[in-house]
Amino acid sequence: SQQGEEDPQALSIQEGENATMNCSYKxxxxxxxxxxxxxxxxxxxxxxxxxxxxxxxxxxxxxxLDTSKKSSSLLITASRAADTASYxxxxxxxxxASKLTFGTGTRLQVTL
Amino acid sequence: xxGVTQFPSHSVIEKGQTVTLRCDPISGHDNxxxxxxxxxxxxxxxxxxxxxxxxxxxxxxxxxFLAERTGGTYSTLKVQPAELEDSGVYFCASSRGLGTSIExxxxxxxxxxxxx
Numbered sequence: 001s002q003q004g005e006e007d008p009q010a011l012s013i014q015e016g017e018n019a020t021m022n023c024s025y026k027x028x029x030x031x032x033x034x035x036x037x038x039x040x041x042x043x044x045x046x047x048x049x050x051x052x053x054x055x056x057x058x059x060x061x062x063x064x065l066d067t068s069k070k071s072s073s074l075l076i077t078a079s080r081a082a083d084t085a086s087y088x089x090x091x092x093x094x095x096x097a098s099k100l101t102f103g104t105g106t107r108l109q110v111t112l
Numbered sequence: 113x114x115g116v117t118q119f120p121s122h123s124v125i126e127k128g129q130t131v132t133l134r135c136d137p138i139s140g141h142d143n144x145x146x147x148x149x150x151x152x153x154x155x156x157x158x159x160x161x162x163x164x165x166x167x168x169x170x171x172x173x174x175x176x177f178l179a180e181r182t183g184g185t186y187s188t189l190k191v192q193p194a195e196l197e198d199s200g201v202y203f204c205a206s207s208r209g210l211g212t213s214i215e216x217x218x219x220x221x222x223x224x225x226x227x228x
């Protein structure tokens with residue numbers, strides 16, 4: 001079974017609105033990362049939050065982490081058409097320095 | 113700094129044929145990963161190289177898949193013989209290899225493989 005599952009699978013909003021995506025995972029983790037993928041391109045790292053952090057900001061991005069619920073959320077404020085992409089959470093389980101485990105992603109569509 | 117490059121960007125082959133995908137990581141990155149995304153599903157880990165050694169190949173589906181990284185530079189992923197269920201986007205990623213858990217990965221644009 002997959003480690004990370006994003007919710008919702010797809011999200012459509014208008015420019016200027018906020019977008020919230022959620023991620024749930026199963027095992028204890030060292031950290032959780034969010035990546036973005038534009039159509040036909042590779043994944044790009046957005047932000048990393050460590051297991052001892054609860055909230056982190058980077059520009060218009062805000063990430064929260066609740067290790068008791070094994071969940072994270074990514075908030076994009078004042079969305080733009082250029083934010084249209086798929087967003088993936090990725091986890092690195094405790095005790096591993098190796099692979100990141102990704103989920104199915106949330107497809108975000110921002111319309112004008 | 114050049115990014116991770118993958119070749120080809122698209123490949124269409126018939127069932128039973130052989131295909132070889134190539135990945136050139138960022139220069140100096142010891143870690144190289146292969147991932148695959150089948151239509152609409154999660155991005156699944158295939159394997160991880162540290163330099164030329166296979167660190168973790170637990171995600172390789174079966175023995176029709178062979179990955180190599182001779183000399184610890186570029187890597188190839190060969191599928192022989194290809195089956196219909198091998199279709200998907202194959203991503204390569206690299207990282208410096210600092211031995212920490214906070215490393216981020218740098219991804220290539222992927223190879224879209226279609227097996228007909």
